[in-house]
Amino acid sequence: MTKVLVIAEVEAGKVKKTTLSAITLARQAGSSFSILAIGGAGTGAAAAELTGYGAEAVLVTEDASLENYVAEQYAPTVIAAAQGFDLVVATASSFGKDLIPRVAAALDASYAGDVAGAAREGDKLVFKRPIFAGNAFGYVTLGTPVQTATARQSEFEPAEPSGGSSPVSAFAKVAPGAAASRVEFVSLDAVKSERPELTDASVIVSGGRALKEKFFEVLEPLADTLGAAIGASRAACDAGYAPGDFQVGQTGKIVAPKLYFAIGISGAIQHIAGMKSSKTIVAINKDPDAPIFQLADYGLVADLFTAVPELVSALKAHRG
Amino acid sequence: MKILVAIKRVADPDNANKVKPTADKVDTTGLEWKPNPFDEYALETALRLTENGKNNKVRQGEVVVVTIGNKDTETQLRSALATGADRAIRVEAEDTDLDGRLVAAALKSVVDAEKPDLVLLGKQVVDGDSNSVGQMLAQLLDYPMATFAATIQEEADGRLLVGREVDGGVLSLRLTTPAIITVDLRVVAPTSVYSKHTDAGFKYSDGVRFAALPAIMKAKKKPLDVKALADLAPGKTNGSSYFRFEAPPARAAGVKVPDVATLVNKLATEAKAL
Ligand SMILES: Cc1cc2nc3c(=O)[nH]c(=O)nc-3n(C[C@H](O)[C@H](O)[C@H](O)COP(=O)(O)OP(=O)(O)OC[C@H]3O[C@@H](n4cnc5c(N)ncnc54)[C@H](O)[C@@H]3O)c2cc1C
Ligand SMILES: Nc1ncnc2c1ncn2[C@@H]1O[C@H](COP(=O)(O)O)[C@@H](O)[C@H]1O
Numbered sequence: 001m002t003k004v005l006v007i008a009e010v011e012a013g014k015v016k017k018t019t020l021s022a023i024t025l026a027r028q029a030g031s032s033f034s035i036l037a038i039g040g041a042g043t044g045a046a047a048a049e050l051t052g053y054g055a056e057a058v059l060v061t062e063d064a065s066l067e068n069y070v071a072e073q074y075a076p077t078v079i080a081a082a083q084g085f086d087l088v089v090a091t092a093s094s095f096g097k098d099l100i101p102r103v104a105a106a107l108d109a110s111y112a113g114d115v116a117g118a119a120r121e122g123d124k125l126v127f128k129r130p131i132f133a134g135n136a137f138g139y140v141t142l143g144t145p146v147q148t149a150t151a152r153q154s155e156f157e158p159a160e161p162s163g164g165s166s167p168v169s170a171f172a173k174v175a176p177g178a179a180a181s182r183v184e185f186v187s188l189d190a191v192k193s194e195r196p197e198l199t200d201a202s203v204i205v206s207g208g209r210a211l212k213e214k215f216f217e218v219l220e221p222l223a224d225t226l227g228a229a230i231g232a233s234r235a236a237c238d239a240g241y242a243p244g245d246f247q248v249g250q251t252g253k254i255v256a257p258k259l260y261f262a263i264g265i266s267g268a269i270q271h272i273a274g275m276k277s278s279k280t281i282v283a284i285n286k287d288p289d290a291p292i293f294q295l296a297d298y299g300l301v302a303d304l305f306t307a308v309p310e311l312v313s314a315l316k317a318h319r320g
Numbered sequence: 321m322k323i324l325v326a327i328k329r330v331a332d333p334d335n336a337n338k339v340k341p342t343a344d345k346v347d348t349t350g351l352e353w354k355p356n357p358f359d360e361y362a363l364e365t366a367l368r369l370t371e372n373g374k375n376n377k378v379r380q381g382e383v384v385v386v387t388i389g390n391k392d393t394e395t396q397l398r399s400a401l402a403t404g405a406d407r408a409i410r411v412e413a414e415d416t417d418l419d420g421r422l423v424a425a426a427l428k429s430v431v432d433a434e435k436p437d438l439v440l441l442g443k444q445v446v447d448g449d450s451n452s453v454g455q456m457l458a459q460l461l462d463y464p465m466a467t468f469a470a471t472i473q474e475e476a477d478g479r480l481l482v483g484r485e486v487d488g489g490v491l492s493l494r495l496t497t498p499a500i501i502t503v504d505l506r507v508v509a510p511t512s513v514y515s516k517h518t519d520a521g522f523k524y525s526d527g528v529r530f531a532a533l534p535a536i537m538k539a540k541k542k543p544l545d546v547k548a549l550a551d552l553a554p555g556k557t558n559g560s561s562y563f564r565f566e567a568p569p570a571r572a573a574g575v576k577v578p579d580v581a582t583l584v585n586k587l588a589t590e591a592k593a594l
């Protein structure tokens with residue numbers, strides 16, 4: 001018997017799609033699960049859409065002080081809600097990675113982060129985790145009475161509704177501890193975009209250091225044509241050509257779209273770790289020996305500044 | 321400001337593709353031990369926060385580095401001392417066999433004894449990729465935390481304005497010390513970290529600083545204390561155990577295409593990706 005508590009990710013009164021990957025993990029790992037939706041105004045209304053996934057209960061904590069995510073405000077309530085559960089999970093977004101280990105410490109629970117799989121082996125719950133930049137998988141059991149984990153979004157398909165209607169009940173906010181009085185939310189500078197989210201896109205166009213100041217000028221027409229999200233290598237982010245949260249890789253976002261373009265990206269281990277599960281990989285690089293070509297299904301040795309515009313025209317012609 | 325920096329060694333991350341997973345272990349033979357890159361960034365951050373960038377020979381505060389590891393990990397501590405840390409602490413344990421829960425418990429005892437204003441950690445170790453120790457430590461201490469920090473500015477009253485890299489943008493928090501910060505990649509960019517002694521507008525050189533030769537000699541004389549894990553985390557043992565390993569599935573070799581037209585054709589007909 002493993003009772004799982006899923007922590008939903010709620011932002012500005014909307015349940016983020018990331019939540020559905022954590023539900024998939026809960027279904028695989030647990031005998032039953034409940035969901036806690038915690039956030040500011042609109043959380044209760046948003047939680048209604050979580051009632052069709054087969055959860056025993058949907059708990060809602062809605063409080064004006066939870067409008068913006070701050071771990072010290074959220075954790076005490078999550079910790080209280082976790083009582084009686086064997087496993088607490090969220091998706092390994094920046095939210096889940098920040099919150100769940102903090103909750104784990106309060107529950108004296110071990111934590112399996114960014115897991116790629118969860119299964120029962122005999123009476124044990126086993127998590128599969130990528131380690132060494134994805135060059136090995138480790139299978140781990142957590143020996144503590146309560147366990148915690150976050151799900152790698154690219155490895156857990158978003159859950160489909162299963163019908164039924166889980167009962168919804170309010171879960172009162174727990175007053176935060178001393179830590180909360182020493183942290184103040186200042187701002188969230190969100191990069192607004194009409195494009196799909198990187199971790200959710202079926203096509204991604206990523207650019208590297210080679211793009212320079214022309215990063216968006218070159219990549220946007222291609223992304224527009226394909227309805228793609230835009231990603232970047234660390235070098236492109238560090239140089240300021242692309243915002244930091246565009247970074248794909250071991251220490252950035254882990255993605256696995258149907259189609260991934262690596263443009264002017266050499267293919268360092270850390271980049272590959274974040275995109276090698278993509279279904280089809282295309283690389284455009286002027287260096288025929290670039291390591292990215294060892295991974296790419298289709299490699300084009302060319303100057304990207306001419307090849308990408310050509311590709312845009314060819315794709316448009318193909319679409320007719 | 322007194323800062324504690326947590327440092328771990330990792331098997332050379334730039335050669336991680338040379339590890340050989342077999343059923344019962346991951347063989348790292350031939351890979352050199354390196355400091356976890358994020359921990360090097362944490363040390364650089366600590367040095368920037370305890371100096372005037374223009375006159376960085378004088379420390380305005382104290383930087384203590386700590387690792388939980390075996391005798392060999394003193395190499396990484398000595399190199400941190402050579403780079404500018406004042407003192408080091410090693411907690412004796414086999415560092416290849418530790419989980420975040422145990423590390424955080426041990427670090428909590430070190431913090432209780434040392435009482436730093438700030439604890440800096442890497443956001444993750446790049447071999448285990450757990451990304452958990454800082455968060456756990458913050459909870460155990462009931463301290464505020466800012467994970468994945470890309471910018472830190474010490475304000476006149478000593479509070480810390482931290483820009484965190486999160487999905488979708490940058491989230492800023494203001495922390496009152498004592499506090500925990502875990503650092504992300506871009507914290508070592510030229511204008512990411514300012515102590516209150518450093519003029520806004522001052523530009524650091526990109527990345528981390530390196531130890532000068534005389535500093536390496538001097539570091540041999542800096543204090544390095546050794547403590548026992550059992551004293552710091554009494555009764556705690558490793559919660560998680562890895563019992564099986566495997567290599568990731570190999571990808572079939574791809575092809576080079578001669579031109580854009582062939583690429584589009586193959587994407588459409590062969591890969592059915594368009
Ligand atoms: C702790 C740590 C974590 C890291 N995490 C990540 C991560 O998560 N993600 C990540 O991406 N990296 C990460 N890195 C960095 C990684 O090691 C590489 O440095 C980085 O991926 C290189 O980016 P790049 O391929 O854009 O640049 P480069 O390696 O400089 O490659 C540029 C490529 O562009 C090609 N090129 C140049 N001009 C043209 C042209 N006109 N047309 C076509 N091709 C051209 C060149 O041939 C070259 O192959 C990390 C590093 C460390 C130390
Ligand atoms: N054995 C250790 N000794 C000292 N610090 C550690 C150790 N393990 C982890 N840390 C610190 O915790 C951070 C996050 O590690 P992890 O949660 O294991 O990914 C690292 O970047 C270090 O700063």
